[in-house]
Amino acid sequence: MSVAAARGGSSPCLGAAAAAASCSSAGSSYAAPAGGGAGVAGRLPVRVLEHIFSYLELSDLMRCSLVCWHWNNILGDENSEVWRSLSSRTLSDEALRSDILCNLPTYKGKLKAFQHALSSHDCSRNVYVKKNGFTLHRNPIAQSTDGARGKIGFTEGRHAWEIWWEGPLGTVAVIGIATKRAAMQCQGYVALLGSDDQSWGWNLVDNNLLHNGEVNGNFPQCNNAPKYQIGERIRVILDMDDKTLAFERGFEFLGVAFRGLPKVCLFPAVSAVYGNTEVTMVYLGKPLDG
Numbered sequence: 001m002s003v004a005a006a007r008g009g010s011s012p013c014l015g016a017a018a019a020a021a022s023c024s025s026a027g028s029s030y031a032a033p034a035g036g037g038a039g040v041a042g043r044l045p046v047r048v049l050e051h052i053f054s055y056l057e058l059s060d061l062m063r064c065s066l067v068c069w070h071w072n073n074i075l076g077d078e079n080s081e082v083w084r085s086l087s088s089r090t091l092s093d094e095a096l097r098s099d100i101l102c103n104l105p106t107y108k109g110k111l112k113a114f115q116h117a118l119s120s121h122d123c124s125r126n127v128y129v130k131k132n133g134f135t136l137h138r139n140p141i142a143q144s145t146d147g148a149r150g151k152i153g154f155t156e157g158r159h160a161w162e163i164w165w166e167g168p169l170g171t172v173a174v175i176g177i178a179t180k181r182a183a184m185q186c187q188g189y190v191a192l193l194g195s196d197d198q199s200w201g202w203n204l205v206d207n208n209l210l211h212n213g214e215v216n217g218n219f220p221q222c223n224n225a226p227k228y229q230i231g232e233r234i235r236v237i238l239d240m241d242d243k244t245l246a247f248e249r250g251f252e253f254l255g256v257a258f259r260g261l262p263k264v265c266l267f268p269a270v271s272a273v274y275g276n277t278e279v280t281m282v283y284l285g286k287p288l289d290g
């Protein structure tokens with residue numbers, strides 16, 4: 001529903017904003033000229049535009065950022081009232097008040113993390129995503145391994161996300177990536193991620209790398225590598241340009257785990273076996289080098 005419709009069609013300013021955004025995407029006369037303006041819309045005061053934008057949804061804001069330089073600059077402030085307002089409408093109070101999103105300094109970054117969170121529709125029937133929108137809960141189902149994929153996969157660029165367990169690991173707890181074809185549930189307690197050629201995983205219990213049903217060595221590659229501790233955040237780094245998957249722990253780079261990844265759409269993924277265990281995933285965006 002459009003904003004104007006939602007508010008009874010009584011706001012001509014909102015209608016103008018929506019029209020300008022729509023025309024911009026269609027390549028009409030509202031497209032920004034060389035001077036960076038967009039007619040009357042491009043000359044609206046900042047406070048007026050921020051008030052209008054604060055009623056729009058994310059898809060509308062993305063279109064608005066293409067209208068002209070003036071609008072793009074306003075929306076470029078990722079901690080502005082526009083993004084704060086959208087965050088308060090989109091994200092749960094639990095997510096905003098807890099430390100789930102503590103490593104994301106901007107409201108726009110928090111919204112992007114929600115867009116990329118584990119999917120409640122692309123997972124095993126034995127798991128669900130909690131109301132905070134970021135935490136997977138596995139029901140206590142015997143003799144089953146259960147997983148979930150992120151909402152969005154990647155075919156290019158560099159991406160990072162954090163994963164941590166809030167409960168026992170059990171005998172198998174795997175984090176990594178998977179194609180859309182990889183299974184998210186199977187019988188028994190097994191390393192689901194890495195069990196075929198459609199997924200790549202790191203079993204945090206025994207520090208094994210897994211792909212195509214085989215162990216691809218230990219990780220990290222050091223003597224007496226420490227085991228994962230509950231609550232410890234692991235940073236996953238997927239580089240689709242170099243076709244590699246790497247991991248960090250506590251901002252310490254652990255090394256590249258997998259090379260030669262295929263040029264297909266790859267999704268963040270996890271798999272678990274322990275009843276009532278919970279796994280949280282937060283997308284961070286482009287990784288910081290160094």
